Amino acid sequence: MTVSERGAIEARQAYESSRKGPPEGFPQLPDIPGDRYVDPAFNALEKTHMWHKSWVYAIHADQVPEPGSYVQWDKLGEPLFFIRGEDGEVRCFYNTCRHRGAPVVTEASGKSRGVTCQYHGWTYNTRGS
Ligand code: FES
Incomplete structure (x- = not known):
């Protein structure tokens, strides 16, 4: 990155930090209807067409701080859990047993060697082996 590129980025950050409203020339948009935030049909559309097709923030690494720390996560309707491995990597698995599909994690969070x-x-x- 050049000095002028860095200067341009810093100037843009300063501008964005200082402004108290939309940027000049930004078109007036209609208000978002309040029921959009609680409408089950709209939620289903978002899940299908947006959340299942993009990266989603699920947990922060601090929520599984040590090897064996795990936390369940099902905010998109899939039973998942995250677990930190003995090697320090955080992995995500479906919370279903390969045998007959029963959940393998039943607590919301915890710590276990497996x-x-x-x-x-x-x-x-x-x-996951
Ligand atoms: S061991 Fe049989 S369902 Fe998990």
């Missing part, structure tokens, strides 16, 4: 299905006792390590 996970064990409560149904027939299949166990998985933090890499």
Whole structure:
């Protein structure tokens, strides 16, 4: 990055930090109807056409701070959990057992060397094996 590119970025940041409204010349847009935030049909459209097709922020790495720390996550209707491996990597898995599909994690969060299905006792390590 050149000095002038950096200067341009810093000037843009200063401008964005200082403005108290839309930028000059920005078109007047209609207000967003309030029910859009609670309409189940609109929520379903968003899930189908937006959230299932883009990167989604799910958890912060601090929520699984140590090897074996896990947290369930189902905000998009899929039963998932994140777990930090012994190697320090955070991985995400479907919260379903490969045997008969029972959940392998039942607590909202916790810490374990691996996970064990409560149904027939299949166990998985933090890499999913
Ligand atoms: S369903 Fe998980 S061990 Fe059978």
